[in-house]
Amino acid sequence: MNAADFVFMHEPIFTVYYYKKRNEGKAYRVALSHVAKKLVRVIYKLETSDIPFDSSKLK
DSSP: HHHHHHHHHHOHHHHHHHHHHHHTTTHHHHHHHHHHHHHHHHHHHHHHOOOOGGGGGGO
């Protein structure tokens, strides 16, 4: 959750995702947990595929 708090403030794709969840009516902590789950999925994909992080390829 701490990493999600940092990443949503500094990485635009996660910022957009956070505000999408907030606009859906989610509370701060709930939206942040969605960002954390997305971050875990991204990290898992990067590690298992052995590819560098490139935010322009995230959707």
